[in-house]
Amino acid sequence: MSNKQGGERITNKTRELVQRKPSYASWKFWIYVIIAIAVYVYGWHATQINLKTLVKDAHLVKPLVSDLLRPDFIARNMEMQQVKAPFQMPCTANPPKNMTPEPGKPSMVVSKTCGKIGDTLTIKATGLRPNTKGRLWWEDPIGQRDLLMEVQSDTNGNLEATFTIPEVRSGEGEISHIVLEIKWPAGGFHFTKTAKLVLNKIIETVFLALMATTLAIFIAIPISFLAARNLMSGSLIGKLVYYLTRTFLNIFRSIEPLIWGLIFVVWVGIGPFAGVLALTVHSIAALGKLYSEAIESIDPGPIEAITATGANKLQVIVYGVIPQMIPPFIAFTLYRWDINVRMSTVIGLVGGGGIGFLLIQWINLMQFRQAAAAIWAITLVVWTLDYASAVVREKLV
Amino acid sequence: MLEIRHLTKVYEDGTVALEDVSFTVEDGEFLVLIGLSGSGKSTLLRCINRLIEPTEGQILWNGIDITAASKKELREIRKHIGMIFQQFNLVKRSSVMTNVLSGRLGYYQSWRSLIGWWPKQEMERAILNLQRVGIADKAWNRADALSGGQQQRVGIARAMMQEPKLMLADEPVSSLDPATSHSVLKYLKALNEEGITVLCSLHFLSLAREYGSRIIALKGGKLVFDGTPHEIDHERFVSIYGEEAKEVEIE
Numbered sequence: 001m002s003n004k005q006g007g008e009r010i011t012n013k014t015r016e017l018v019q020r021k022p023s024y025a026s027w028k029f030w031i032y033v034i035i036a037i038a039v040y041v042y043g044w045h046a047t048q049i050n051l052k053t054l055v056k057d058a059h060l061v062k063p064l065v066s067d068l069l070r071p072d073f074i075a076r077n078m079e080m081q082q083v084k085a086p087f088q089m090p091c092t093a094n095p096p097k098n099m100t101p102e103p104g105k106p107s108m109v110v111s112k113t114c115g116k117i118g119d120t121l122t123i124k125a126t127g128l129r130p131n132t133k134g135r136l137w138w139e140d141p142i143g144q145r146d147l148l149m150e151v152q153s154d155t156n157g158n159l160e161a162t163f164t165i166p167e168v169r170s171g172e173g174e175i176s177h178i179v180l181e182i183k184w185p186a187g188g189f190h191f192t193k194t195a196k197l198v199l200n201k202i203i204e205t206v207f208l209a210l211m212a213t214t215l216a217i218f219i220a221i222p223i224s225f226l227a228a229r230n231l232m233s234g235s236l237i238g239k240l241v242y243y244l245t246r247t248f249l250n251i252f253r254s255i256e257p258l259i260w261g262l263i264f265v266v267w268v269g270i271g272p273f274a275g276v277l278a279l280t281v282h283s284i285a286a287l288g289k290l291y292s293e294a295i296e297s298i299d300p301g302p303i304e305a306i307t308a309t310g311a312n313k314l315q316v317i318v319y320g321v322i323p324q325m326i327p328p329f330i331a332f333t334l335y336r337w338d339i340n341v342r343m344s345t346v347i348g349l350v351g352g353g354g355i356g357f358l359l360i361q362w363i364n365l366m367q368f369r370q371a372a373a374a375i376w377a378i379t380l381v382v383w384t385l386d387y388a389s390a391v392v393r394e395k396l397v
Numbered sequence: 398m399l400e401i402r403h404l405t406k407v408y409e410d411g412t413v414a415l416e417d418v419s420f421t422v423e424d425g426e427f428l429v430l431i432g433l434s435g436s437g438k439s440t441l442l443r444c445i446n447r448l449i450e451p452t453e454g455q456i457l458w459n460g461i462d463i464t465a466a467s468k469k470e471l472r473e474i475r476k477h478i479g480m481i482f483q484q485f486n487l488v489k490r491s492s493v494m495t496n497v498l499s500g501r502l503g504y505y506q507s508w509r510s511l512i513g514w515w516p517k518q519e520m521e522r523a524i525l526n527l528q529r530v531g532i533a534d535k536a537w538n539r540a541d542a543l544s545g546g547q548q549q550r551v552g553i554a555r556a557m558m559q560e561p562k563l564m565l566a567d568e569p570v571s572s573l574d575p576a577t578s579h580s581v582l583k584y585l586k587a588l589n590e591e592g593i594t595v596l597c598s599l600h601f602l603s604l605a606r607e608y609g610s611r612i613i614a615l616k617g618g619k620l621v622f623d624g625t626p627h628e629i630d631h632e633r634f635v636s637i638y639g640e641e642a643k644e645v646e647i648e
Contacts (some may be wrong), residue, residue: 148408301486305552310476310503316606317509319499323491 003266005392021104049266067368071376072194079186081106081128085178087121088114091172096175101126105361108180117170121164125180128153132150134182136161141174152183194370197358202377208272208347209340217333220284231295245288252285257343261350272353279340279347287336294328295321334389341385398565399425399445399594404454406440406618414440416618417453422596424562427589429609430598433638437618438598442565445596446478447471458563476503478594483568485548489541493532493551496540497523502560526554530584533591546577553584564588566597570604582608588625602629602644 023029083106086096091114100105108125115121123136135161136148146166153159154318159180168176225231227249231243268274303320311319349357355374399422402593404598414437428484430438445456447463456463463474479500487496498515499521503543508537509515528531530550535543540551549569558562570578582597586608599605605612606626614622614629614637621628621637629637634644 298487299489301482301484302488305450305480305482305486305555306499306502308448308478308480309500309555309563310472310474310477311499312472312502312506315502315506315510319495319502320488320489323488323495327490 028365043373049108064368068372068375070369071371071372072192073198073373073376074189074195075192076185076283077188077190078183080181080183081134083108083125083180085110085123087176087178088173089165089176090114090173092173101331102126108176108178116152116168117165118312119165120162121165121178122160122232123178123180125153125159126160128157128182129184130155130157132182132184134159134180136163137177137179137181138166138168139177140169141171141176141215142169143170145179148178148184151180192373193374195295198355198373198377200359201355201374202381204272205344205348205356205378206341206381208275208344208352208354209279209337210379211276212283212340213333213337215280216283216287216336219280220291221329223284223288224295227288227292228295229292230298230300245315249285249288249292252281253289257282258346258350261347265351270351271355275344275347275352277355279343282343283336283340286339287332290332290336291325291329294325294332298324310361331389331393338385338389342378342382398457398459399596400455400457401445402445402455402457404441405448405452405457406437406444407452411429413618415444415451415615418615418618418620420613420620420623422594424594425589427586427594427608427610428614429605429612430596430615431600431602431605431612431637432598432615432621436615439567439616440618442567442596444597445563445565446475446480459554470478471507474501476559477561478563478565479559479561480565480567481549481552481569483571485545485552485572487540487548487551487555489539491540492537493522493527493540493543494520496537496551497527497536497558500555502557503559508552522558524553526557527551529557530554544577545573546580549573549577549581550584553581553588557588561593564593564595564597568598568600572577572616578604602634615643 085099085108087110088095095114098113099107099110101109104127106125106127108123111122112119128134130153133150133152136151138146138148140146146168148163148166149161151159151161159182170176170299223245226241228246229242232238257278260281261275264274264277268277298321302324305317306316306320342352344352345356348354348358349360351357355378359371359374359378362368362374401421402417402419404415405413407413418437418441430441432438440449444451444559445463447466451464454464460476461474466474488499495513498513498519501515501519502510505515505519524533524536525621530553532543532547532550532554535547535551540548543551549572552569562586564616569585570581573581582604585597597608599609606629609626610623612622612626612629613620614633616637622633635642
């Protein structure tokens with residue numbers, strides 16, 4: 001009785017079912033395989049994938065990456081000694097006088113105190129901090145500086161340098177200055193200007209996203225009721241409104257926030273307000289759809305039970321529908337805020353305010369350490385919001 | 398007195414859920430509806446308070462035609478008909494208290510009910526009803542923190558808030574274990590003894606025999622039996638549940 005299982009006999013039908021052909025034995029399977037290969041071969045060519053360049057030119061990106069890893073947030077506190085010597089161009093009857101060096105105090109003497117472009121000058125500075133690097137500048141009569149050379153004081157705090165007067169603004173016997181600045185770390189750090197700017201703009205970005213999300217909530221909630229199949233399927237007009245609302249939501253959602261950004265920058269001008277409007281429109285479309293799906297998926301049981309008690313339609317919504325909708329509404333809204341922070345950086349690219357505007361400028365100016373500061377700030381904020389919204393969602397749902 | 402006259406329900410997809418069902422329920426009866434799943438028990442109960450609109454036929458309750466009532470009249474009628482459900486149908490995230498109070502909404506159609514500002518005597522009524530079903534200490538718990546049996550007792554308390562004259566129970570114990578089933582049915586029996594008419598659908602014939610004063614059986618949307626519990630012998634049982642059925646006991 002070895003061929004009996006649970007009272008059923010092995011028949012031809014059983015054998016037939018057992019010996020079904022495996023999928024690779026059919027010609028259809030191989031046609032699908034060939035189609036798939038053709039698709040990926042074309043894709044490889046169409047996107048110009050070139051693994052050789054990827055390996056060979058890896059070194060090109062090294063300075064960029066190293067800049068990105070050193071965001072311009074903090075700098076060392078520096079101390080500075082500065083001496084200025086007057087210089088007249090061209091010479092008049094009354095040229096400025098060299099200062100008299102005082103022992104222990106930084107001072108600088110120039111080989112002559114008036115002259116013209118192309119003259120060779122020698123400066124001798126004394127009383128400086130020993131073995132310290134610094135820079136020698138040419139400062140024209142209106143305060144514009146040109147770097148002359150990098151310098152360093154010797155062990156006695158003296159410094160001697162020779163240079164040629166470069167092509168600078170001269171004027172008519174006006175006074176320019178030769179400026180010597182030597183700098184050294186004083187211990188401790190301070191936040192850079194970039195950091196302050198980034199902080200300012202990242203706050204603007206977070207609030208831009210907050211305002212856009214909040215405005216969108218108020219408009220998306222009523223719209224979501226109109227786009228919920230279970231609430232609107234009662235009458236013909238209801239169904240019509242449902243389809244119209246759905247269509248509008250889909251059209252608005254398919255238009256990128258960047259395009260909305262362009263439209264509103266033209267409409268209300270460059271600045272965060274345009275960004276708020278652009279993100280609001282896109283968020284209405286996205287939240288409207290998410291909210292309406294949340295309404296569609298609520299448990300109809302409580303609605304039935306409350307209707308059965310003789311409650312009116314509004315009471316049914318307040319007691320039966322809204323309590324069920326609160327958790328998904330909060331979850332979707334937080335998620336949207338999170339997305340809006342990320343998107344507001346994109347909006348900034350077209351002038352919609354926020355940190356994106358700064359970021360694109362720094363990238364265009366190849367100031368990658370500054371750009372890195374902006375990128376790190378965005379990352380940090382997005383991480384934080386992501387984490388916070390996850391915690392809140394977990395508590396609620 | 399509740400009179401069901403020639404009640405027929407055909408759903409949009411053409412399913413005939415009820416076909417020419419007629420019977421009368423006297424005040425104070427404990428009427429049990431039996432029948433296979435899909436035999437039309439739920440549809441029948443929901444037609445009585447018009448959660449489902451009947452296709453044909455009349456339902457008269459103490460001379461009032463429920464089937465002809467306007468929306469406003471219907472709310473007034475529903476106010477006096479309590480209902481409990483197989484899946485309890487509580488708002489899970491709301492407190493037990495809010496769920497129980499929602500049974501009273503028919504009496505307070507004002508804006509105050511919308512912001513949850515209930516008069517003190519209604520709060521007391523809610524606690525008293527919870528005390529009757531023995532779970533007053535859970536009043537401020539979330540509904541989904543309670544066990545199945547406790548949730549069904551909240552459902553009973555909610556229906557009690559309506560001070561109903563008629564109680565509809567749609568398979569109230571099908572999601573519960575045997576011991577809990579008995580406790581829930583005992584509460585329904587107690588209400589019945591206070592004079593509330595009960596219409597209750599049940600799966601287990603043993604429970605129907607124990608609690609019902611009268612049994613009605615549906616099969617394929619038709620009324621196939623109307624009589625007292627002891628009238629159901631093996632022959633009738635087979636005609637209701639089919640040849641393959643075997644009676645199981647629930648202790």
